[in-house]
Amino acid sequence: xxxxxxxxxxxxxxxxxxxxxxxxxxxxxxxxxxxxxxxxxxxxxxxxxxxxxxxxxxxxxxxxxxxxxxxxxxxxxxxxxxxxxxxxxxxxxxxxxxxxxxxxxxxxxxxxxxxxxxxxxxxxxxxxxxxxxxxxxxxxxxxxxxxxxxxxxxxxxxxxxxxxxxxxxxxxxxxxxxxxxxxxxxxxxxxxxxxxxxxxxxxxxxxxxxxxxxxxxxxxxxxxxxxxxxxxxxxxxxxxxxxxxxxxxxxxxxxxxxxxxxxxxxxxxxxxxxxxxxxxxxxxxxxxxxxxxxxxxxxxxxxxxxxxxxxxxxxxxxxxx
Numbered sequence: 001x002x003x004x005x006x007x008x009x010x011x012x013x014x015x016x017x018x019x020x021x022x023x024x025x026x027x028x029x030x031x032x033x034x035x036x037x038x039x040x041x042x043x044x045x046x047x048x049x050x051x052x053x054x055x056x057x058x059x060x061x062x063x064x065x066x067x068x069x070x071x072x073x074x075x076x077x078x079x080x081x082x083x084x085x086x087x088x089x090x091x092x093x094x095x096x097x098x099x100x101x102x103x104x105x106x107x108x109x110x111x112x113x114x115x116x117x118x119x120x121x122x123x124x125x126x127x128x129x130x131x132x133x134x135x136x137x138x139x140x141x142x143x144x145x146x147x148x149x150x151x152x153x154x155x156x157x158x159x160x161x162x163x164x165x166x167x168x169x170x171x172x173x174x175x176x177x178x179x180x181x182x183x184x185x186x187x188x189x190x191x192x193x194x195x196x197x198x199x200x201x202x203x204x205x206x207x208x209x210x211x212x213x214x215x216x217x218x219x220x221x222x223x224x225x226x227x228x229x230x231x232x233x234x235x236x237x238x239x240x241x242x243x244x245x246x247x248x249x250x251x252x253x254x255x256x257x258x259x260x261x262x263x264x265x266x267x268x269x270x271x272x273x274x275x276x277x278x279x280x281x282x283x284x285x286x287x288x289x290x291x292x293x294x295x296x297x298x299x300x301x302x303x304x305x306x307x308x309x310x311x312x313x314x315x316x317x318x319x320x321x
Contacts, residue, residue, distance in 0.1 A: 001070045001071065001305040001306070001309055001314070002067075002068055002069045002070050002071075002264075002281060002304050002305045003069070003070065003071045003072070003073070003263075003264065003304070003305040003308035003309060003314075004064070004069050004071070004072040004073065004233075004264065004265055004266050004268070004277070005072075005073050005206075005231050005233065005263040005264060005265040005308045006073060006075060006173075006208060006209075006231050006233035006234070006263075006265030006266065006267050007060065007072045007073065007074060007075065007233075007265065007266055007267070007268045007269070008074070008075055008076075008077060008267070008268065008269065008270075009054050009057050009060060009074060009103065009106060009269070010052050010053065010054065010269060010270070011052075011053045011054055011055040012049065012053055012055075013092050013093045013094055014055075014093075014094060014099060015077060015079055015083075015093070016079055016080055016083035016093060017083075017093075018083040018182050019077075019079045019083050019180075019182075019183070020045055020049070021041060021042070021045060022179075022180030022181045022182060022183065023045075023180050023270060024041035024042070024044045024045035024048070025038075025041040025180060025181070026180040027041075027044060027048075027270075027273075028040070028041045028044050030237060031044075048273065051273075052269060052270065054269065056106075056109075057074075057106035057109065057110060057114060059269070060072065060106075060114070060268070060269065061110055061113060061114075063268065063269070063272065063276075063277045063278075064113065064277070066276075066277070066278050067276070067277040067278040067280070067281045068278075068281060069277060069281065070113070070305070071112070071113055071114070071115065071305075071308075071314070072113065072114055072115070073114075073115050073116070073117065073141070073142075073265075073308070073312075074103045074106060074107065074114055074115065074116040074117065075116075075117050075119060075144045075173065076096075076099050076100050076102075076103045076116065076117065076118070076119035076144065077119050077144070077146055078096050078099075078119045078120050078121040078124065078146065078149070079146065079149055079183065080093070080096060080121070080149075081121045081123060081124065081149050081150065082121075082148065082149025082150050082182060082183055082184070083149075083182055083183075096119075096120060096121075096124065096130070097130055099119070100116075100118050100119060100120070100130065100134050100138070100140070101138065103116040103117075103119075103140075104116050104134065104138035104139060104140055107139065107140075108139070115141050115312070116138075116140050116141065117140055117141060117142040117143060117144040117173060118130065118131050118134030118135060118138075118140045118142070118143055118144065119143075119144035119145075119146070120134075120143075120144075120145075120161075121145075121146070121149055121151070122145065122151065122155070122157045122158045122160075122161050123150075123151055123157055127161070128160055128161060128164060131143055131161060131164060131165075132164060132168070135168050135170055136168070140170075141170055141171075141312060142165070142170045142171045142172060142173055143161060143165050143170065143171075143172045143173070144172075144173050144175075145158065145161075145172065145173070145174045145175065146175045146183075146188075147174065147175060147187040147188045147192070148175060148179045148183035148184050148185050148187055148188050149183060149184075149187075150184065150187060151187060152187050152192045153174050153187075153188075153192045153193045153196050154192050154193070154194075154195045154196050158196070159199075162196060162199075162200050162203055163200075165203060166200060166202060166203045171203070171204035171205065171206060171229075171311065172203060172204070172205050172206070173205075173206040173208055173231075174188070174193055174196075174205065174206070174207060174208060175188050175208045175209070176188045176189065176190050176193065176207045176208055176209060176210075176211040176212070176214065176218060177208070177209040177210075177211050177212025177213065177214065177234070178212050178213065189211070189214055189217070190207055190211045190214050190217045190218040190221055191217060191221070193205065193207060193221065193228070194221050194225070197221070197225040197227055197228050198225065200227070201225070201226075201227055202227065203227055204227055204229065204311065205225075205227055205228050205229065206228075206229045206230070206231055206263065207221070207222065207228060207229070207230045207231070208231055208233065208234075209231065209232070209233055209234045209235070209267070210230040210231065210232055210235075210249065210253060211230075212234070212235075212238075215230075215249045215252075215253075216249075216252070218230050219249075219252060219253050219256050219257065220256075222253075222256075222257050222261060223256045223257060228261070229261045229262070229263060229307075229311065230253060230257070230261065230262055230263070231262075231263035231264070231265045232246070232249075232250055232253070232262065232263070232264060232265065232303075233263075233264070233265025233266060233267035234265070234266075234267030234271060236266075236267075236271045236274040236275040236280060237271070237274055239275065239283060240274055240275060242290075243283075243287075243288065243289060243290055244289055244290055244291050244293060246283070247287055247289045247291075247293045248291075248293060250262070250295075250303075251293050251295070254295070254299055254303075259298070259299045259302035259303055259306070259307060260302060260306070260307050260310060261307065262302075262303050262307060263303065263307050263308050263311070264284055264303050264304045264305070264308070266280050281304070284300060284303060284304055285300055285304065287300075
């Protein structure tokens with residue numbers, strides 16, 4: 001079984017315009033880093049948004065089929081409080097409740113293929129009730145937090161959510177690492193997750209993206225806290241620059257944590273423009289490290305799906321879907 005443990009579905013109005021524009025600025029700089037003269041981000045956004053838009057999640061299923069991915073975990077993002085939420089009505093942006101309900105609907109529509117977390121900013125009025133509704137009524141499987149909107153994971157405002165997650169028996173996935181403006185990655189440094197793991201030692205916590213540039217800190221924390229997992233989603237840009245920028249941290253994580261605490265993910269769908277999900281699976285399945293870093297088949301199989309299957313209780317479902 002291959003499990004994409006970290007994926008998003010975007011469409012017009014799914015997220016604040018400021019977020020999409022920030023991604024376009026970041027992409028424009030990356031695509032033209034050699035010349036140092038990035039193209040107009042508004043033009044880039046206008047070009048890519050129709051390709052990115054997937055209001056039914058049918059495109060995602062197509063990508064999964066092409067890549068041989070059996071299951072994917074949807075992570076709705078609540079960026080609104082960090083991106084000037086008063087503009088939501090003017091931009092015809094969905095509410096966060098609608099967004100979570102839509103993602104739960106995608107999982108229901110593609111039952112057995114898609115599974116969704118509930119994504120909510122813990123500072124949001126009614127957020128805890130929304131989280132409970134997502135798990136208990138809509139069949140969602142975890143809590144997604146994105147601190148870059150302006151809160152720290154160890155802020156007391158988050159603790160009722162951790163208590164509820166523990167009570168309902170679901171994991172919490174916390175973003176860690178870079179993000180474009182207007183989001184602020186400083187809130188998502190892995191060290192701010194440490195006290196959460198200490199205060200809730202029975203709560204399963206996933207550090208998303210293994211902290212990106214803070215990957216050593218993320219691995220170090222996870223080595224001391226058995227309830228911390230890391231996912232290696234969203235590393236396509238690093239890999240495209242130099243394959244060992246992925247393989248070296250991945251090798252260290254496997255050596256320090258073992259494969260059962262390391263999860264595979266694409267962080268699609270924006271990064272599909274950098275490395276396709278089919279090719280991303282092959283990057284893990286058949287690693288080709290310039291410096292000779294190696295991985296056993298057992299490690300690769302566990303990272304690609306075995307670890308997620310155990311985490312989510314899917315181990316009995318080994319057949320192809």
